[in-house]
Amino acid sequence: MKLDEKEFFLIKDRIVRDFGIAFRDEKRELLEEFIEERLKSTGMSAEEYLSVLKDGINRELILAVSSITNKETFFFREMPQLKIAIQLLQGMLKSRHRLRILSLGCSGGEEPYTLSILLHERGILFPGKEVSITGIDIDPKAIKKAKEAVYSENSFRNKEIPLSRYFVKEDRFYRLKEIYKRIVDFREGNILDRKTFLEFINVDMVFCRNVFIYMTDEAIKIALENIYASLSRDGYLFTGSAESITNRTDLFIPEYHEGFAVYRKTDYRRKEAL
Ligand SMILES: C[S@@+](CC[C@H](N)C(=O)[O-])C[C@H]1O[C@@H](n2cnc3c(N)ncnc32)[C@H](O)[C@@H]1O
Secondary structure (H helix, E strand, C coil): CCCCHHHHHHHHHHHHHHHCECCCCCHHHHHHHHHHHHHHHHCCCHHHHHHHHCCCCCHHHHHHHHHHCCCCCCCCCCHHHHHHHHHHHHHHHHHCCEEEEEEECCCCCHHHHHHHHHHHHHCCCCCCCEEEEEEEECCHHHHHHHHHCEECHHHCCCCCCCHHHHEEEECCEEEECHHHHCCEEEEECCCCCHHHHCCCCCEEEEEECCCHHHECHHHHHHHHHHHHHHEEEEEEEEECCCCCCCCCCCCEEEEEECCEEEEEECCHHHHHHC
């Protein structure tokens, strides 16, 4: 369905403002195809449907946003960075019994499950240590896929991974073994919305990788404020290795590990000294 300029800009404005997606014009066609498809499946008229989209944050708007976001991801993505994360988590587990990890913009679950696999492989998940990884994404379909944990070849780029160790092959698909699912759960949520983070306080490590590259500057600022409020005093934030936030915020400072920037809350050392 072709949107007229006014309709297009109204919907685009909502998507940019409420979800932070940097909406380039080539996404217009994707949005129009999505609306066409929804008109068929809901039986609504174009006028009715557009008034729902413009009405506020609702299910249809979230589905529309999801239709234009980039969801590319794969298991063991940016492995050198993940190795650093696992070392840091191992260090943290020595002095605490509980670790809480968030994977923001988790797409189909490849990132949080990779973390679970790596933590299991390190052999640091002893009884009595409570470790949880929560994946959050705006896209309901991505969250459904993550909960099912069944993947095609597209989710694997690294040919050296011993897939049969972590997955059971079913026809052309790979089902993640139950053991790696146990410490992982998933929610739908918008990282620009403070409510998404309300139940997550004192989080030890946040991954928000390959999400900011698709967001506006203003949205990144809001997301960083939300992450800051959720992280523990000495928590860590990982962004994608091409997504430096150093010049974007004074809430976080980089700490370098093997050449990679890992972010800490600005005042964590000062508070430690008090
Ligand atoms: C390119 S994927 C990154 C996946 C994974 N983090 C990685 O690095 O491989 C970006 C994900 O962010 C999600 N996303 C985009 N905007 C979001 C928002 N405002 N709140 C929550 N998730 C969002 C998209 O739906 C998509 O699944």
